[in-house]
Amino acid sequence: MSENVIEFKDFTFKYDAQAEPTLFNINLKIKKGEKVLICGPSGCGKSTLSHCLNGLIPASYPGDASGELLIADKSYKEHTIFSLSKITGTVLQDSDGQFIGLTVGEDIAFALENENTPLSVMKQKVLEAAKKVGVESFLAHAPHELSGGQKQRVSLAGVMVDNVSLFLFDEPLANLDPAAGKNTIELIEQIHKTTDSAIVIIEHRLEDVLYKSVDRVILMSEGRIIADMTPDELLSSNLLIENGIREPLYSTALKYAGVNINPDMKPGRIDTLILSDEDKDKIRAWYKNVEVEKKELNSYVVLTAQDISFSYDGKKEALSNVSLKIRKGEMVSIVGRNGAGKSTFSKLVCGFEKPSRGRFLLEDKDLAEFSIKERADHIGYVMQNPNQMITKPMIRDEVSLGLALEGKLSEDEIKKKVDETLKICGLYEMRSWPVSALSYGQKKRVTIASILSMDPEIIILDEPTAGQDLRHYTEIMEFLKKLNSLGVTIILITHDMHLMIEYTNRAIVFTNGHLIKDTSCEEILTDEESCKAASLKKTSLSELAIMCELPETEFVRRFIQEDKRRRR
Ligand SMILES: Nc1ncnc2c1ncn2[C@@H]1O[C@H](COP(=O)(O)OP(=O)(O)OP(=O)(O)O)[C@@H](O)[C@H]1O
Numbered sequence: 332m333s334e335n336v337i338e339f340k341d342f343t344f345k346y347d348a349q350a351e352p353t354l355f356n357i358n359l360k361i362k363k364g365e366k367v368l369i370c371g372p373s374g375c376g377k378s379t380l381s382h383c384l385n386g387l388i389p390a391s392y393p394g395d396a397s398g399e400l401l402i403a404d405k406s407y408k409e410h411t412i413f414s415l416s417k418i419t420g421t422v423l424q425d426s427d428g429q430f431i432g433l434t435v436g437e438d439i440a441f442a443l444e445n446e447n448t449p450l451s452v453m454k455q456k457v458l459e460a461a462k463k464v465g466v467e468s469f470l471a472h473a474p475h476e477l478s479g480g481q482k483q484r485v486s487l488a489g490v491m492v493d494n495v496s497l498f499l500f501d502e503p504l505a506n507l508d509p510a511a512g513k514n515t516i517e518l519i520e521q522i523h524k525t526t527d528s529a530i531v532i533i534e535h536r537l538e539d540v541l542y543k544s545v546d547r548v549i550l551m552s553e554g555r556i557i558a559d560m561t562p563d564e565l566l567s568s569n570l571l572i573e574n575g576i577r578e579p580l581y582s583t584a585l586k587y588a589g590v591n592i593n594p595d596m597k598p599g600r601i602d603t604l605i606l607s608d609e610d611k612d613k614i615r616a617w618y619k620n621v622e623v624e625k626k627e628l629n630s631y632v633v634l635t636a637q638d639i640s641f642s643y644d645g646k647k648e649a650l651s652n653v654s655l656k657i658r659k660g661e662m663v664s665i666v667g668r669n670g671a672g673k674s675t676f677s678k679l680v681c682g683f684e685k686p687s688r689g690r691f692l693l694e695d696k697d698l699a700e701f702s703i704k705e706r707a708d709h710i711g712y713v714m715q716n717p718n719q720m721i722t723k724p725m726i727r728d729e730v731s732l733g734l735a736l737e738g739k740l741s742e743d744e745i746k747k748k749v750d751e752t753l754k755i756c757g758l759y760e761m762r763s764w765p766v767s768a769l770s771y772g773q774k775k776r777v778t779i780a781s782i783l784s785m786d787p788e789i790i791i792l793d794e795p796t797a798g799q800d801l802r803h804y805t806e807i808m809e810f811l812k813k814l815n816s817l818g819v820t821i822i823l824i825t826h827d828m829h830l831m832i833e834y835t836n837r838a839i840v841f842t843n844g845h846l847i848k849d850t851s852c853e854e855i856l857t858d859e860e861s862c863k864a865a866s867l868k869k870t871s872l873s874e875l876a877i878m879c880e881l882p883e884t885e886f887v888r889r890f891i892q893e894d895k896r897r898r899r
């Protein structure tokens with residue numbers, strides 16, 4: 332094989348279902364042993380590009396292509412899905428779609444089974460791969476018994492048993508808790524160091540992904556490659572912000588402090604960043620000048636959990652003695668490791684499961700007396716995986732569904748309400764499209780729109796911004812903030828520490844079914860012990876504070892203040 336694993340030459344691709352091409356004139360070479368990050372706004376064609384590399388295009392998604400794409404020196408047209416599966420190992424964005432086996436073990440083994448590996452070798456390899464991603468105790472479980480993040484880990488283990496020339500990770504961090512995300516980036520780095528496979532990572536969370544080095548970042552916009560440069564060059568430019576991608580937190584902090592970033596400072600990663608004494612002084616001066624405000628909290632409690640316990644199988648408790656109070660108009664984060672019980676907690680609040688002990692109160696009324704439908708009038712739940720929520724083939728029908736079932740509004744009123752919501756969620760232009768033509772991030776917005784149209788008093792959102800680019804992330808979060816300022820209580824389940832500090836003041840931390848901490852976000856993020864127990868991760872702000880000899884917690888607090896002030 333030549334040194335290029337992938338070579339796109341003037342490659343253009345149009346889905347049969349679309350009028351215009353989704354990829355235009357792509358010219359891109361990725362060599363053996365290279366590690367490349369692809370980023371770009373939602374819908375810019377990142378997943379489409381990756382589908383070309385694992386054969387889903389043209390096998391599952393037919394369309395017209397021109398130009399050439401060589402994978403391992405052979406035109407993509409000459410490959411089959413099977414021949415490509417030997418070359419490309421993919422971890423898809425939507426890990427649900429990837430399960431084939433009845434158990435987790437079978438699933439990880441699938442790649443090896445195809446190669447007639449002896450049983451004993453196979454078991455050993457499966458166990459090793461499972462251990463690397465921490466799912467070894469789930470090998471006999473059915474995939475549907477896993478939490479979202481646990482499923483994502485299984486997909487990672489699945490590709491790691493393969494011996495491929497190209498690893499393709501499509502949003503590998505979505506749904507992973509911060510510590511697991513960090514491990515994943517370390518695992519990818521290990522693959523990078525120990526094989527000469529090419530690695531392509533598609534990810535929005537640069538704060539997390541740039542924790543280890545990447546050789547190049549490819550920036551896409553509207554189906555074209557608009558930049559192909561090193562992280563040091565990219566972070567010295569304004570291209571990320573201009574193209575709607577969240578910069579790593581330290582980079583934003585440097586800009587707030589008025590530090591001019593250039594490639595010689597090696598700004599591609601926080602641990603390579605070189606700051607002069609003058610830069611540090613600028614950061615200290617900025618820190619000193621940030622005004623710290625205090626927010627008064629409403630004391631009116633809207634949701635109470637009293638000593639809630641629950642088990643799926645009657646043996647192991649998924650939640651144990653959880654008690655908490657949510658005040659009206661609060662915007663809080665629920666965080667914690669994969670499988671900690673966060674989604675289970677939400678399912679209990681919404682009545683999809685019943686607690687084995689304890690009770691929930693909505694204001695002073697026992698929620699056990701409400702039917703699921705009555706609860707839905709007060710509490711909206713946006714689940715983690717949009718594919719588990721969407722039931723209608725057309726976007727407009729999906730978003731109208733709740734209102735139509737409720738039967739309170741006329742058809743015209745429903746139409747008006749749905750149009751408003753679609754506009755807010757940036758879906759109005761696509762209102763008559765089939766859901767099947769949407770990217771994952773776009774589908775996620777459809778599910779948020781469905782819940783918002785119902786005007787609930789409390790909204791629980793499970794990873795609301797997973798798969799969203801900065802523009803949609805900001806639109807969704809600013810809209811939630813606006814709803815919140817009107818009195819709607821918002822509970823965000825998130826693994827995104829960046830989101831937690833940007834938008835919420837309080838963090839409720841779960842680990843192994845227990846609520847272990849309930850305090851301010853900056854306190855959680857600078858407390859080593861809680862971070863470890865709950866698989867959270869300090870952000871790059873902590874490291875920046877240490878570099879400048881400033882107190883970590885206060886630095887994070889002031890950054891949050893400044894960030895909120897600037898976005899008002
Ligand atoms: N199967 C399909 N049929 C028709 N159009 C599609 C299909 N899949 C994606 N598209 C369209 O192609 C465009 C690019 O989608 P793609 O999934 O590649 O974007 P992306 O950059 O990966 O976005 P995201 O970050 O939201 O996942 C979108 O506008 C989408 O509507």
Ligand SMILES: Nc1ncnc2c1ncn2[C@@H]1O[C@H](COP(=O)(O)OP(=O)(O)OP(=O)(O)O)[C@@H](O)[C@H]1O
Pocket residue numbers: 475476477478479480481506508643644649667668669670671672673674675676715
């Ligand atoms: N349907 C189910 N049947 C059996 N066990 C389940 C089921 N759903 C979840 N579990 C288990 O209950 C525990 C809590 O899962 P839950 O989905 O609440 O975690 P989570 O904190 O939301 O995780 P994540 O961050 O990965 O989404 C996990 O150990 C999981 O394996």
